[in-house]
Structures are given as structure tokens and as C-alpha cells.
Amino acid sequence: MQRRKVIFSGILIALSGIILWMFTTHDAFLYKQSIAEVINVKNEEPVETEDPYQNKDETTQQILTLKVLNGKNKGKIVTAQNEFSKSGAYDQKYHEGQQVFLNIHHHKKKLTANISHYKRDTYLIMLVWLVTVLLYVFMHVKGLRTLLSVIMNFIIFLIFVEIDVSYDFTNFFWLFATSAIIFTGLSLVLVIGWNKQCLVSFLSIVFGTTVALILGILILYLTGNQGIHYEALDFATQEPQQLFLSATVIGLLGAVMDAATDIVSTLFEMKRKQPEISAKQLYKSGQEVGHAIMGPLINVLLMIFFAETFAIAVLYFRTGNTYAYTFEWAMALGVAQALISGIGITLVIPSASFLCSRFLGRRNKKCPQS
Structure with missing residues (x-):
């Protein structure tokens, strides 16, 4: 009986992870901002740069072909440019299959787009799922209470930040x-x-x-x-x-x-x-x-x-x-x-x-x- 219970719990946990992964990779309809999937990437030749302090870096231009996944432009193909540096401090290199947030503009009946930022909800939610599973497996109810305390503390922290911002x-x-x-x-x-x-x-x-x-x-x-x-x-x-x-x-x-x-x-x-x-x-x-x-x-x-x-x-x-x-x-x-x-x-x-x-x-x- 105990073995069956463990096997059943394991199957439920695995299914919950698969369902979460599938949902978060297809949840573009939940967002108001346009989301697109990178379907083709063309990288140009890297260019060396140097600032007035003789700090050297290398930048590369990308031409991205994207398919819009939500909104009134759903299904349309747009292109966008991206620049990433070798140091990678404040920019990012994109690859095929990744999802990004877009700002779409209409110019002379033609769609133009620029990337706002990378869509990370899948990875964040899967990390939360993994932490929850580990807490439950090793600590049972006490682990879930620990997770509850983390969530409540996070909410309280956001409240105090909002108070600070509102009242300066x-x-x-x-x-x-x-x-x-x-x-x-x-x-x-x-x-x-x-x-x-x-x-x-x-x-x-x-x-x-x-x-x-x-x-x-x-x-x-x-x-x-x-x-x-x-x-x-x-x-x-x-x-x-x-x-x-x-x-x-x-x-x-x-x-x-x-x-x-x-x-x-x-x-x-x-x-x-x-x-x-x-x-x-x-x-x-x-x-x-x-x-x-x-x-x-x-x-x-x-x-x-x-x-x-x-x-x-x-x-x-x-x-x-x-x-x-x-x-x-x-x-x-x-x-x-x-x-x-x-x-x-x-x-x-x-x-x-x-x-x-x-x-x-x-x-x-x-x-x-x-």
C-alpha cells in the first residue's frame, strides 16, 4: 500500500510538472503585450568597440525573424534587430525557439517591431514548482508551511516597497x-x-x-x-x-x-x-x-x-x-x-x-x- 502511494504521488508530481511546462510555453494569450517566437536568426560579423577609457568589447548585430503568438497580429511574421555584446552585461543573444516580448508598430501599412525583453515565466514557474516539490517530499506539511512563509514575506516586502514609492x-x-x-x-x-x-x-x-x-x-x-x-x-x-x-x-x-x-x-x-x-x-x-x-x-x-x-x-x-x-x-x-x-x-x-x-x-x- 505504501509503495503504491509513493508511486501514485510520483506520477502526480511528474504530471503536474509536464502540465505546467506545456501551459507556460503556450500562455501568450494571457498577456496584453505582444509575444513572438524566434523562428530564424541571422548573425552579422562581430565588430570590436572601444570606449574613451580604452575598455574593449565586441558587439554583434542580429536580424531576427519572429512569429507573433497573440493579439490582433497573431500569426503574422515580423523582423526585428538585436545587438548583443561579448561581455553580455546589459544585453542578450537570442536563439531560435525562444519567446520574447515585442513592441509592434505600424509604419506605412507595414509592421515593424523591436524586442522589449525575454519571456522568462516558464523558467520561473518551473523553479517554483521544483522548490515546492522538494519541500513537500522532504518536509511534508512543514515544508509547505515554510513555502507559505516565503510567499507571505514576499507579499509584505512588496507592500513596504509600494509604501516607500508612494510616500517617498x-x-x-x-x-x-x-x-x-x-x-x-x-x-x-x-x-x-x-x-x-x-x-x-x-x-x-x-x-x-x-x-x-x-x-x-x-x-x-x-x-x-x-x-x-x-x-x-x-x-x-x-x-x-x-x-x-x-x-x-x-x-x-x-x-x-x-x-x-x-x-x-x-x-x-x-x-x-x-x-x-x-x-x-x-x-x-x-x-x-x-x-x-x-x-x-x-x-x-x-x-x-x-x-x-x-x-x-x-x-x-x-x-x-x-x-x-x-x-x-x-x-x-x-x-x-x-x-x-x-x-x-x-x-x-x-x-x-x-x-x-x-x-x-x-x-x-x-x-x-x-
């Missing part, structure tokens, strides 16, 4: 700091439940995040922000420093939450299995758990930083910039954020261990059920 706050850092506290509380309640474990986790996360952020800001202030170019932030339309700090507090929160929940959940489980364990033993165990996870977590932060800066760093190197210039303008902000997050991880280890030892440390006190 001068000091908007506090707006996103507030959103970070809401993220923390909501995630813990949904994943852990409303109990003492949730409370201890929340207090340790808030403490570690707050103190690490204060120390980071203090260090930046005392050093005069040397080597930190806030103006290097992409598309910064508000105060660059506040944008940097807002992004830092959200990233810091994620790192601290990871460490805190690992320590707190481990100590609560130890208390359930060993009710006689003392506060001193709990604190020592929390420290040992923290030291064990600190190295991997900091390495994860570095990997995330490398992933975020990889493309722009390669572009800087390909266009002849020095290591020092590339680091200062493309990587320094990310390094600063990673260091502040590392401080948060270091601080949350003793704070989470101490709070757990105070809440659970009495020998005759049983661990509260989650």
Missing part, C-alpha cells in the same frame, strides 16, 4: 527595518509555531541583528566610509547609503536567523530528551553547535556574495580594469554586507545559547512542547 520617505531605512522584524516574527510563527521556542528564537535574532548592524554602521562611520562607494548601487533613485543599509539589514537577518534557529532548535530538542540537563550544559552545548555551524554559514555568505558580483566583476576584468578598481566599485559593498552578516552570526551564538539556558536551564523544568 526621506528616512526609509526604518521602514525596511520594521519589515525585517515582521519577516522574522511571521516566519518563526508559521514554521515553528507560537511557543517558547519561537520566542527565544525571535529575541536572539533581534539581538544579534541589531547589535551587528550598530557595530557595522559604527565601523563605517569611524573609518569615514573609505573604499565604500554607495553611488555604485545599480539604479539608485533614493539615498544610496540608506538603500545599502536597508539591503544589509535584510541580508543580515537571513544569516542570523539561520544560525539562531539551528542553535535554539537543537537545545530545545536536547532538553526534551534530557530533562535533567543544567543551564551551564545547555549554554556550552549551544556554543559548540554555534562553532560547528559558523564556518559553513560564513562560507555560504561568501558564495552568495560571489554569485551576486560574479557577472559585473567579469565585465570589469574583460574591459581591462585593474583588480583594485574592480574590487572598489563592484565588490566592496558586497564584502561590507558579508562582514556585517558575519558579525551577526558570531554574536547570535552566545545570545541564543544564553537565552535557551535561561529558559530551559532549571533541572526540574521540562521542555515546553512545540
Whole structure:
């Protein structure tokens, strides 16, 4: 019976993925903007370019033949031009079979078109499907609750962004700091439940995040922000420093939450299995758990930083910039954020261990059920 259930679940999961793939590759009718499929590509000879700073690149013109998939022009064939560079920083090379958004114009009873951007919904939805499947397979209902917390946090984040855009706050850092506290509380309640474990986790996360952020800001202030170019932030339309700090507090929160929940959940489980364990033993165990996870977590932060800066760093190197210039303008902000997050991880280890030892440390006190 169990084997049949597993096979049936696997078939349902596979069918859901196939159905989603088929639907998203044929969902052009859902969009108001014109969508077309690339049916033929002609690449011209590449041309070398050089800017006033002696940065060299190579650009290639494409002539694309496209078939419109929706709207009043459905089924019509149009041509469009595209230019892509060898560095590939702000442009894209197109291939046959890809779908793109078009801006179609009528000129002297002839259709002309230019590409707006690439249609990515299929890949995004399939990634969401894969994450959902993995959470369900390995964590069951708890995994779905985790996914629900992610969705709700994303919605809350969009609400706070909309508030910032609508009211154009001068000091908007506090707006996103507030959103970070809401993220923390909501995630813990949904994943852990409303109990003492949730409370201890929340207090340790808030403490570690707050103190690490204060120390980071203090260090930046005392050093005069040397080597930190806030103006290097992409598309910064508000105060660059506040944008940097807002992004830092959200990233810091994620790192601290990871460490805190690992320590707190481990100590609560130890208390359930060993009710006689003392506060001193709990604190020592929390420290040992923290030291064990600190190295991997900091390495994860570095990997995330490398992933975020990889493309722009390669572009800087390909266009002849020095290591020092590339680091200062493309990587320094990310390094600063990673260091502040590392401080948060270091601080949350003793704070989470101490709070757990105070809440659970009495020998005759049983661990509260989650």
C-alpha cells in the first residue's frame, strides 16, 4: 500500500510538472503585450568597440525573424534587430525557439517591431514548482508551511516597497527595518509555531541583528566610509547609503536567523530528551553547535556574495580594469554586507545559547512542547 502511494504521488508530481511546462510555453494569450517566437536568426560579423577609457568589447548585430503568438497580429511574421555584446552585461543573444516580448508598430501599412525583453515565466514557474516539490517530499506539511512563509514575506516586502514609492520617505531605512522584524516574527510563527521556542528564537535574532548592524554602521562611520562607494548601487533613485543599509539589514537577518534557529532548535530538542540537563550544559552545548555551524554559514555568505558580483566583476576584468578598481566599485559593498552578516552570526551564538539556558536551564523544568 505504501509503495503504491509513493508511486501514485510520483506520477502526480511528474504530471503536474509536464502540465505546467506545456501551459507556460503556450500562455501568450494571457498577456496584453505582444509575444513572438524566434523562428530564424541571422548573425552579422562581430565588430570590436572601444570606449574613451580604452575598455574593449565586441558587439554583434542580429536580424531576427519572429512569429507573433497573440493579439490582433497573431500569426503574422515580423523582423526585428538585436545587438548583443561579448561581455553580455546589459544585453542578450537570442536563439531560435525562444519567446520574447515585442513592441509592434505600424509604419506605412507595414509592421515593424523591436524586442522589449525575454519571456522568462516558464523558467520561473518551473523553479517554483521544483522548490515546492522538494519541500513537500522532504518536509511534508512543514515544508509547505515554510513555502507559505516565503510567499507571505514576499507579499509584505512588496507592500513596504509600494509604501516607500508612494510616500517617498526621506528616512526609509526604518521602514525596511520594521519589515525585517515582521519577516522574522511571521516566519518563526508559521514554521515553528507560537511557543517558547519561537520566542527565544525571535529575541536572539533581534539581538544579534541589531547589535551587528550598530557595530557595522559604527565601523563605517569611524573609518569615514573609505573604499565604500554607495553611488555604485545599480539604479539608485533614493539615498544610496540608506538603500545599502536597508539591503544589509535584510541580508543580515537571513544569516542570523539561520544560525539562531539551528542553535535554539537543537537545545530545545536536547532538553526534551534530557530533562535533567543544567543551564551551564545547555549554554556550552549551544556554543559548540554555534562553532560547528559558523564556518559553513560564513562560507555560504561568501558564495552568495560571489554569485551576486560574479557577472559585473567579469565585465570589469574583460574591459581591462585593474583588480583594485574592480574590487572598489563592484565588490566592496558586497564584502561590507558579508562582514556585517558575519558579525551577526558570531554574536547570535552566545545570545541564543544564553537565552535557551535561561529558559530551559532549571533541572526540574521540562521542555515546553512545540
